[in-house]
Structure formats: C-alpha cells, structure tokens
Amino acid sequence: MRGPAAESEGAAYPPEWRYPPPPTVYDLVRDNALLRALRLLVHLPYRASMRCWHRLDVRGAENVPAAGPCLIAPNHSSHLDALAIFASLPASRVNATCAVAAKDYFFRNPVVALAARLLVNCIPFDRTGHDARALRLCAARIREGKRLIIFPEGTRSATGEIGAFKPGAVALGRMLMVPVVPAWIGGARESLPKDAWFPRGGKITVIFGEALRFWEGDLGGLSHGAAAGTLEAAVRALKDRLGHGGDGRCAS
Numbered sequence: 001m002r003g004p005a006a007e008s009e010g011a012a013y014p015p016e017w018r019y020p021p022p023p024t025v026y027d028l029v030r031d032n033a034l035l036r037a038l039r040l041l042v043h044l045p046y047r048a049s050m051r052c053w054h055r056l057d058v059r060g061a062e063n064v065p066a067a068g069p070c071l072i073a074p075n076h077s078s079h080l081d082a083l084a085i086f087a088s089l090p091a092s093r094v095n096a097t098c099a100v101a102a103k104d105y106f107f108r109n110p111v112v113a114l115a116a117r118l119l120v121n122c123i124p125f126d127r128t129g130h131d132a133r134a135l136r137l138c139a140a141r142i143r144e145g146k147r148l149i150i151f152p153e154g155t156r157s158a159t160g161e162i163g164a165f166k167p168g169a170v171a172l173g174r175m176l177m178v179p180v181v182p183a184w185i186g187g188a189r190e191s192l193p194k195d196a197w198f199p200r201g202g203k204i205t206v207i208f209g210e211a212l213r214f215w216e217g218d219l220g221g222l223s224h225g226a227a228a229g230t231l232e233a234a235v236r237a238l239k240d241r242l243g244h245g246g247d248g249r250c251a252s
Helices: 004-010 025-029 034-054 080-088 091-096 112-122 132-143 170-174 226-241
Strands: 057-059 068-074 099-100 123-125 147-149 179-184 204-207
Touching: 025 170, 034 080, 034 091, 034 112, 068 080, 068 170, 068 226, 080 099, 080 112, 080 147, 080 204, 091 099, 099 112, 099 132, 123 132, 132 147, 132 170, 170 179, 170 226, 179 226
Parallel strands: 057 204, 068 147, 068 179, 099 123, 099 147
Antiparallel strands: 179 204
16 A cells, blocks of 8 residues: 555556557567577676676575565666676566666667667666656566666766766656565776776676565655655665665675
C-alpha cells in the first residue's frame, strides 16, 4: 500500500507513463534471438576482464531479487560502473537488465550507440529536461520484469565523492511499486577516471544493499526529495560500512 507522500506525489505524473512509447527500430529488435545471443557473446570477454583484470569483488548479491523487476541505484564515477554492475549479476540476467544512459553522450554517433546497446542494453535519457519517452520506456521495461540500472547522481563524479541524488529513481520505483536496490561501486574511477579512454588494472568492488520500498511504510511518507536523500544515505552507508575511502578505493 502506498504511503501518503508517495500517493500524492505519484499522482502528479502524467498518465502516459503507464503505456510504452511508440517503438523505435531498435526497440523492435532489442529482444530478438539474434541480438540476445550477440549481447551474451559480447558480455563474455568483459565479464572475464572484470573478474581477472579488475579482480571484481561482489558483496550483498543476495539483496538483488533473483527474479522479477527492480531498480539498481549505484554511485557513479566511471564508465566502468554499469559494466561492473552487469558483471556482478548472473549471466542469465544479461538480457533482462537495462542501463539508463545519457543520450547526449552515448548516442552522438551510431557506433557508440550500438556499443552502448550491446554492452549495457541502453535506454537513452535526455539529461537536459523531462524526457517523457525515456520514462515511459523505463516503465515498460520494468513491467516486462527487467532490472533497470539508474545512476541517481545523473552524471559521473570527477572526484569520486558521491553527489546529490536526484529523485527520478525514487519516483519511478514508487509509481511502479518496485524495490530500489542501493549499490556502491569502489575502484572503478581509479581504473577508468572521467577523462580517460582505456582502463587500468585495479580491484573493483560492488556492494549491494537491502532493497528499499519507497511506496510503503515510513518510506512511503517521505517526499520524493527526502526519499532520494534516504537512498543516497544508504549508498554512503555501504561505502562506510566496508571501509572505503572518500576516493572510492577499497581499503586493504
């Protein structure tokens, strides 16, 4: 059952969110057998790279629902972040997971766009304003039972410090009544900082926290802004609990 704040704020969103947008050409083929097989094939080498080159350490994986939809909300400081999340999940869920990514960055040319779609099953999002089509597409993917990776900061941190969380992930989780899983990624920025093109070796740690249900109980009584603050605090707590420094490195 929705809390009072979730009920009142959720009602403000346009009803078209409840229906998928008209499909693009890629939407029509996203889940066909050929692309699903190709996406799995592309994932094999980079999953191996994450395990070997980056010594990927995954903790709290049991907090991610084994079946059904959810939102995964990590901190963001590197282009390796989404890849690290994908590599932390079972290979069987690769085609059932999508990442929301900046349209102005990843969809500037068709080559980069194709790579983004193959690697992280991208949903393009316009960061300059209210992107109704992307929100409707996110909602459609959730209703299909997919997992959605959303970076609540909205952009990569240049310093590794966590920025203020925007309320989009909370709002979407409330409207569709799906759990939001906080996640902390450490070490990705040191391997591939914001202005770098090629990753260096180095340990990457991904920690998943307990899922938050922002539509019910005490969390349902929070405003979107306050709920986003709660999500941010949950991600910070994952970092602090396991001894990460402010720069995102894993403590030895």
